[in-house]
Amino acid sequence: MDFYQMDETLSTLEWILRAVVGFVFLVVVAKVLGQRAISKLRLLDFVIALVIGNIIAHPLSDHHLSMKGSLITTIVLVSLYSLGIFLLLKWPWFRRLVSHAPITLIENGGILYPGLKQARISLDVLLEEMRENKIEDVKKVALAIWEADGRISFFLDPQHEPVTPATLKIGTEPFFLPGVIVKEGKLNFEELKRIGKDEEWVRSTMKRNYQADVADILLATVDRNDQVSIFLYK
Numbered sequence: 001m002d003f004y005q006m007d008e009t010l011s012t013l014e015w016i017l018r019a020v021v022g023f024v025f026l027v028v029v030a031k032v033l034g035q036r037a038i039s040k041l042r043l044l045d046f047v048i049a050l051v052i053g054n055i056i057a058h059p060l061s062d063h064h065l066s067m068k069g070s071l072i073t074t075i076v077l078v079s080l081y082s083l084g085i086f087l088l089l090k091w092p093w094f095r096r097l098v099s100h101a102p103i104t105l106i107e108n109g110g111i112l113y114p115g116l117k118q119a120r121i122s123l124d125v126l127l128e129e130m131r132e133n134k135i136e137d138v139k140k141v142a143l144a145i146w147e148a149d150g151r152i153s154f155f156l157d158p159q160h161e162p163v164t165p166a167t168l169k170i171g172t173e174p175f176f177l178p179g180v181i182v183k184e185g186k187l188n189f190e191e192l193k194r195i196g197k198d199e200e201w202v203r204s205t206m207k208r209n210y211q212a213d214v215a216d217i218l219l220a221t222v223d224r225n226d227q228v229s230i231f232l233y234k
Contacts, residue, residue: 016076099148106144109157119146130154178229182220185233195222206230 087094105115105126116126126144129152135141140160145153165172179191181202192198205228206212206220212232220230 012072016072020076020080102148103146104143105146105152106138106141106154108143109139109141111138115146121146126152176224178221178223180219181222181228182214182217182230184219185215185217187214197222 084098088098100119103115103119104112105119105121106112111123111126116123130136130138130141133154135154135156140156141154142157143155147153179188179195181188181191181195181197187199187202189199192202202220203214206214206217209228210230212230216232216234218231218233220228222228
């Protein structure tokens with residue numbers, strides 16, 4: 001097993017074997033550590049992000065090291081990563097092997113401690129996630145699920161959901177994203193063409209409504225009713 005030992009004259013095949021062994025080893029280690037250890041990254045994403053930068057950095061910073069091994073290893077790892085993604089999409093059993101199944105942490109306002117243990121999440125982390133989602137009371141949560149990428153999805157009890165126009169049966173206009181017509185003092189001609197306006201319309205609107213030149217505007221947007229909103233540098 002020469003590929004396992006330190007050797008400056010490894011063959012291409014031995015470099016490939018090294019990369020395969022290292023990749024599999026890191027997948028196993030990451031799996032053992034659990035999703036919380038790798039934050040919001042998926043398992044395969046974490047492994048590839050961890051090793052690629054480190055592999056390339058060494059020969060770039062040390063002139064005694066050859067680029068051959070790093071390039072071969074990187075190509076092999078990217079190929080293994082692409083293969084892993086393909087297998088995730090193709091074979092459900094491989095998906096279950098690599099990705100964690102969702103785990104219920106809260107149900108009907110009650111904390112499920114076995115779920116916390118299975119997900120390796122402390123109570124402090126759960127409460128922190130609730131605060132980040134602006135949920136102050138566990139009793140308001142109908143369901144909280146720990147997802148495979150490390151996020152926690154919260155579903156409030158219907159009686160604690162915010163009131164929406166749909167709840168009150170109030171009609172609303174379709175969503176419209178205002179277009180950016182000026183950004184950092186420069187006109188966005190592509191957007192102006194899309195909405196059927198020209199430079200003269202923008203400049204006259206700015207002068208008439210805001211007594212401002214285009215160069216003084218940090219951001220200007222226009223809605224479906226041609227109403228312009230601006231934010232000045234000053």
